Amino acid sequence: MIVVENVSKSFTLHNQGGIVLPVMAGASLVVTAGQCVGLAGASGAGKSTLMRMIWGNYRTDSGHILVGGTDMACAEPRQIIALRRTTLGHVSQFLRVVPRVPALDVVAEPLLTQGIAPVEARARAAALLTRLNIPERLWSLSPTTFSGGEQQRVNIARGFVHPWPALLLDEPTASLDAANREVVLTLIEEAKARGAAILGIFHDEAARARVCDHLVDVAQFAVAA
Amino acid sequence: MTPLLTVSGLTKTYGAHTGCRDVGFELFPGEVLGIVGESGSGKTTLLRCLSAQLAPTSGTVAYDMRGLGPTDIWSLSEPERRMLTRTDWGIVHQSARDGLRMEVSAGANIGERLMAVGSRHYGNIRTEAEGWLTRVEIEAGRIDDLPTTFSGGMQQRLQIARNLVTGPRLVFMDEPTGGLDVSVQARLLDLMRGLVRQMGLSAVIVTHDLAVVRLLADRIMVMKDGRVVEAGLTDQVLDDPRHAYTQLLVSSVLQV
Numbered sequence: 133m134i135v136v137e138n139v140s141k142s143f144t145l146h147n148q149g150g151i152v153l154p155v156m157a158g159a160s161l162v163v164t165a166g167q168c169v170g171l172a173g174a175s176g177a178g179k180s181t182l183m184r185m186i187w188g189n190y191r192t193d194s195g196h197i198l199v200g201g202t203d204m205a206c207a208e209p210r211q212i213i214a215l216r217r218t219t220l221g222h223v224s225q226f227l228r229v230v231p232r233v234p235a236l237d238v239v240a241e242p243l244l245t246q247g248i249a250p251v252e253a254r255a256r257a258a259a260l261l262t263r264l265n266i267p268e269r270l271w272s273l274s275p276t277t278f279s280g281g282e283q284q285r286v287n288i289a290r291g292f293v294h295p296w297p298a299l300l301l302d303e304p305t306a307s308l309d310a311a312n313r314e315v316v317l318t319l320i321e322e323a324k325a326r327g328a329a330i331l332g333i334f335h336d337e338a339a340r341a342r343v344c345d346h347l348v349d350v351a352q353f354a355v356a357a
Numbered sequence: 358m359t360p361l362l363t364v365s366g367l368t369k370t371y372g373a374h375t376g377c378r379d380v381g382f383e384l385f386p387g388e389v390l391g392i393v394g395e396s397g398s399g400k401t402t403l404l405r406c407l408s409a410q411l412a413p414t415s416g417t418v419a420y421d422m423r424g425l426g427p428t429d430i431w432s433l434s435e436p437e438r439r440m441l442t443r444t445d446w447g448i449v450h451q452s453a454r455d456g457l458r459m460e461v462s463a464g465a466n467i468g469e470r471l472m473a474v475g476s477r478h479y480g481n482i483r484t485e486a487e488g489w490l491t492r493v494e495i496e497a498g499r500i501d502d503l504p505t506t507f508s509g510g511m512q513q514r515l516q517i518a519r520n521l522v523t524g525p526r527l528v529f530m531d532e533p534t535g536g537l538d539v540s541v542q543a544r545l546l547d548l549m550r551g552l553v554r555q556m557g558l559s560a561v562i563v564t565h566d567l568a569v570v571r572l573l574a575d576r577i578m579v580m581k582d583g584r585v586v587e588a589g590l591t592d593q594v595l596d597d598p599r600h601a602y603t604q605l606l607v608s609s610v611l612q613v
Contacts, residue, residue: 146601231543
């Protein structure tokens with residue numbers, strides 16, 4: 133479902149004397165349906181960079197990144213948008229929302245953009261918010277006012293509201309208490325059971341051991357500066 | 358799929374001075390394109406050339422017209438072009454005073470566009486106008502008030518209602534949230550996102566505000582000195598900018 137082939141990446145900093153920073157070369161990995169692969173490596177090794185290239189908000193210098201048959205390394209913007217709408221889901225570390233939009237609609241939005249009726253979309257969003265222990269009295273408020281852990285759970289609900297066939301998770305359990313961590317791990321297990329291909333970054337070792345089928349150490353792809 | 362808008366080699370010069378030079382892109386149905394750049398970079402000139410407000414020096418703007426297919430808008434007759442801009446297009450100006458008729462009521466501002474496409478029944482026009490005022494979150498009771506009695510944010514929302522009432526397929530917006538304070542801006546952004554989604558609109562939005570494009574646009578073009586220096590998926594250009602100017606622009610944003 134997700135195939136990364138011989139990918140390289142460098143950054144050019146034009147406003148700092150045009151320094152070129154090569155960060156990655158020869159990165160390759162495969163995530164098949166129903167599998168969860170964890171990215172391992174020390175901070176700064178390039179886990180997030182690789183994940184961003186797969187999500188498409190970082191560009192790829194060379195190589196291929198196939199998600200459901202689309203090559204993210206050279207796809208047109210509208211192909212990437214279509215892919216994100218139906219095929220590729222993403223739970224980032226930070227929630228970015230339009231102020232004033234209620235939490236319930238933030239979670240339902242991916243369904244609304246697919247043309248699912250608002251009543252059904254909100255019902256599915258509500259079910260997930262309930263599972264993630266976000267009290268109903270908060271649903272009509274904008275998540276911009278929520279605590280860090282609550283924002284993270286809204287973000288997770290948004291990432292699991294549609295059964296994306298491919299899913300990227302950037303530290304989904306980072307700021308959660310034990311009960312909510314358990315809910316998230318169960319959601320990941322359920323997604324695997326329905327055949328989702330998941331690529332995740334988990335600093336929480338117990339979580340990693342429980343959900344990941346194998347680990348890929350990104351340090352092997354790092355380019356010595 | 359046929360692009361709604363196909364632009365190539367679009368250039369506008371003012372004597373020796375360049376407004377915009379050699380701009381080309383395609384816009385597909387349902388897409389929102391953001392044009393960013395600092396003041397004087399040529400974004401507004403480009404928008405005015407695209408939206409038939411200003412004749413370009415050279416280049417073409419082909420629009421996929423209903424029943425006709427892609428047609429260069431500058432090959433149309435003046436009345437045909439005016440009809441297009443009043444029915445199938447919407448143009449939201451930075452200053453509501455350029456986009457509204459300040460001397461007639463809010464209801465008349467909306468009704469005027471409907472009458473331009475042939476509506477004649479007063480009751481129907483009024484009902485439609487009330488419906489649109491509610492949709493853009495203006496109390497229906499304000500229908501007979503002049504826009505001069507509205508706040509800046511309300512005037513901007515009235516302008517949007519006036520433009521969307523004829524069910525356009527393409528909307529041009531020049532700094533739609535410029536000059537509004539942030540809470541009003543947030544409300545307008547939320548409204549515009551909802552309308553774009555519900556009506557399947559395509560839009561071209563000019564702004565210098567990177568936060569606004571991130572929330573509204575699928576793709577962006579970055580302009581400097583009249584040329585497009587970088588273009589692509591919005592989060593790609595903002596998170597991994599390649600051109601020196603885009604890197605400067607992104608790193609200059611103040612963090613709150």
